[in-house]
Amino acid sequence: TAYFAHSARLLAQIAEVIGRADEATRYGELADHISTAFNNAFVDLDGHIQGDTQAGYALSLHFDLLPKGLRPRAAHHMVEALEPYGGAPSTGIHSTVKLMLELSRWGYHDRAYAILQRRDMPSWGYMVEHGGTTIWERWDGWVEDRGFQNPGMNSFNHYAIGAVGEWFYRVVGGLNPDESAPGWQNFLIRPLPGGGLTQARTDYRSIRGLIRSDWRIEDKAFFLDVTVPPNTTATVALPDGTRHPHVSSGNHTFHAPLDGFAGLTG
Numbered sequence: 342t343a344y345f346a347h348s349a350r351l352l353a354q355i356a357e358v359i360g361r362a363d364e365a366t367r368y369g370e371l372a373d374h375i376s377t378a379f380n381n382a383f384v385d386l387d388g389h390i391q392g393d394t395q396a397g398y399a400l401s402l403h404f405d406l407l408p409k410g411l412r413p414r415a416a417h418h419m420v421e422a423l424e425p426y427g428g429a430p431s432t433g434i435h436s437t438v439k440l441m442l443e444l445s446r447w448g449y450h451d452r453a454y455a456i457l458q459r460r461d462m463p464s465w466g467y468m469v470e471h472g473g474t475t476i477w478e479r480w481d482g483w484v485e486d487r488g489f490q491n492p493g494m495n496s497f498n499h500y501a502i503g504a505v506g507e508w509f510y511r512v513v514g515g516l517n518p519d520e521s522a523p524g525w526q527n528f529l530i531r532p533l534p535g536g537g538l539t540q541a542r543t544d545y546r547s548i549r550g551l552i553r554s555d556w557r558i559e560d561k562a563f564f565l566d567v568t569v570p571p572n573t574t575a576t577v578a579l580p581d582g583t584r585h586p587h588v589s590s591g592n593h594t595f596h597a598p599l600d601g602f603a604g605l606t607g
Contacts, residue, residue, distance in 0.1 A: 343400040344435075346375040350404075376406045388414030395422045396436035402447070403439040416447035423452065429463055430456055430480075434501035441508040445533060453508070454536030465505070476503030514543025514554045515578075524548050530567050531578035532556050549573050558599070565595045 353368035379401075383391040388411040390397040398419035401407050407415055419440070423429070432440045444453040460466035463480030471483060478499035482490050489495060510516050515532030518525055525547040532541070532554055540557040550570030557564050569575045569590045577585040579597040 342375065342379050343404050343406060346372050346379065346406055347404040349375060379406050380408065384411065384415075388412070389418055390415065393418070393422060395419060395430060395440055396432045398422060399432065399436045399439040399443050402443045413447065416443065416449070419443065419447075420449050420452060428452070428455055429459060429461075431463075437502050438504040438507050441505055442511065445508070445512045450512075450533055450535055453512070454538075457505075458536050465502075473497065476500075478502070510543055510545065513538070513541050514545075516543055516545050516552060516554055525552065525570075525573060527574050527576075528552065529576050529578065530554050530565075531576075532565065533580055534558065534563070561599050563597050563599060567593050567595070569593070 349368045349372035353365050353372060356362075356365035356368060383397075384401075384407060388407065390401055398415050402412060402415055402419065405412075422431075430437060430440060441453045441456065444450065444456075456464070458466065460470060462484060465476070467480075468477050468482075471485075475498040477483075478494065478496035478501060479490050480502070481487075482495050482497060484490075512533050515530050517529040517531065519527040519529065521527075526549070530552075532543075534541070534556065539559070542555040543553065545552045547570065549572065551568055552570060552575075553566070553568035555566040563580060565577070565579065567575065567577060567588070569588055569592075571590045573590060575588045577588050577593070577595055579585075579595060581597045581600070583595075583597055585595060
């Protein structure tokens with residue numbers, strides 16, 4: 342149902358861009374009807390979603406299915422849904438990256454970093470520490486004291502849970518396109534450090550050229566070097582809330598004191 346609503350909304354946006362106004366209206370109304378039905382069937386007045394799963398909250402929030410007034414409550418319930426699993430994800434193919442993105446989006450940035458840095462099962466760290474050189478299809482593709490999962494569905498080089506790479510680009514690196522300006526003509530660079538990380542570099546070879554975010558923490562300050570391709574502009578946002586709009590092409594350096602960083606540890 343969540344993906345049905347999302348697909349209808351995307352189709353409405355596509356129709357609007359290519360000048361098919363009637364179809365834009367038709368599919369926009371369809372998306373609204375699906376969202377309404379979803380809320381009537383599965384969501385209570387306090388933002389609880391039937392099933393009370395991390396995935397249910399993450400998908401509903403990511404696709405903006407919930408009334409705006411309920412979204413902060415649903416985000417809180419999403420964090421509560423981590424507790425029965427000791428802070429570990431219980432998400433899979435469709436919802437792992439959504440969980441990470443929505444934790445950061447709604448101010449629970451520290452919880453996303455905590456999931457990233459786990460070393461026990463289920464976690465990416467568990468894969469690495471048990472011989473993984475690529476992302477597994479299943480969190481429990483191989484488990485101590487049991488061995489391998491069912492070979493009928495147990496890839497050890499799989500996109501699904503590895504889709505969290507989007508969170509790395511958008512949150513750790515801070516690279517986010519401006520959806521109103523296709524092809525990265527304009528974009529946002531907003532890295533959000535955390536989890537004790539002291540440096541990170543993110544490169545994206547866009548259709549317009551190399552975009553780079555390269556940050557480090559030293560001497561109680563945050564330093565950010567960015568590369569903006571020709572004929573593009575960027576808005577650079579530092580973790581202390583400082584924003585630099587209309588940054589033109591070229592290489593630029595920004596810095597800010599560590600004081601006031603939200604979610605920064607270490």
